[in-house]
Amino acid sequence: DGGITQSPKYLxxxxxxxxxxxxEQNLNHDAMYWYRQDPGQGLRLIYYSQIVxxxxxxxxxxxxxxxxxxxxxxPLTVTSAxxxxxxxxxxxxxxxxxxxxxxxxxxGTRLTVL
Amino acid sequence: GQQVMQIPQYQHVxxxxxxTTYCNSSTTLSxxxxxxxxxGGHPVFLIQLVKSGEVKKQxxxxxxxxxxxxxxxxxxxATQTTDVGTYFCAASFGNEKLTFGTGTRLTxxx
Numbered sequence: 001d002g003g004i005t006q007s008p009k010y011l012x013x014x015x016x017x018x019x020x021x022x023x024e025q026n027l028n029h030d031a032m033y034w035y036r037q038d039p040g041q042g043l044r045l046i047y048y049s050q051i052v053x054x055x056x057x058x059x060x061x062x063x064x065x066x067x068x069x070x071x072x073x074x075p076l077t078v079t080s081a082x083x084x085x086x087x088x089x090x091x092x093x094x095x096x097x098x099x100x101x102x103x104x105x106x107x108g109t110r111l112t113v114l
Numbered sequence: 115g116q117q118v119m120q121i122p123q124y125q126h127v128x129x130x131x132x133x134t135t136y137c138n139s140s141t142t143l144s145x146x147x148x149x150x151x152x153x154g155g156h157p158v159f160l161i162q163l164v165k166s167g168e169v170k171k172q173x174x175x176x177x178x179x180x181x182x183x184x185x186x187x188x189x190x191x192a193t194q195t196t197d198v199g200t201y202f203c204a205a206s207f208g209n210e211k212l213t214f215g216t217g218t219r220l221t222x223x224x
Contacts, residue, residue: 035214040123040216041216042120042202042214042215042216042217043157043202043204043214044214045211045212045213048210048211050210058211090156090157097210098210099144099145099206099209099210099211099212100144100145100162100164100206102147102159102162103147103149103157103159103204103212104159105156105157105158106156107155107156108156
């Protein structure tokens with residue numbers, strides 16, 4: 001069954017700790033994305049990757065880091081430098097990096113920093 | 115940066131009434147996509163519009179792309195409880211990225 005998985009669904013961390021969110025896809029998609037969703041602000045792009053071993057900053061990359069060592073995986077690390085990390089994080093993939101390709105979203109990870 | 119304004123932010127309708135959400139840009143768009151996010155869920159792709167003046171229908175949903183490719187709308191006829199959720203537009207300004215609108219949250223009063 002093809003799709004995108006994100007784990008865990010809920011994550012709690014203490015302030016000052018780095019945390020890594022997992023995103024895996026078995027759709028054989030080249031492009032992967034990380035979005036942050038806050039109430040009333042829609043989805044904002046953090047990082048995206050159009051091909052393995054390459055990624056670009058999105059609109060709100062400060063305080064975040066990513067890697068793309070495998071086609072199937074695009075983990076996101078929320079570092080202690082991110083000033084307001086509590087949010088709902090959505091991973092997505094698409095066939096290619098063109099904006100004409102639809103996004104397939106994972107179920108999301110809700111991160112709460114205490 | 116380039117933005118897409120989506121209105122209204124919230125809409126409460128009686129079941130059976132119609133619903134419309136709008137996305138507007140000051141810059142010409144290459145294409146626009148629409149997504150639906152059910153409460154507690156993740157966005158799911160509905161449709162893509164590419165051509166000037168394009169109109170597409172999916173059962174009770176009608177999607178339009180303006181003649182100048184600067185605005186788009188999603189209209190739902192005779193809403194049902196299954197229509198509850200947040201509807202997002204996502205537009206491209208000719209680069210690789212999609213810029214999402216802030217979404218319109220639709221609630222249905224039975």
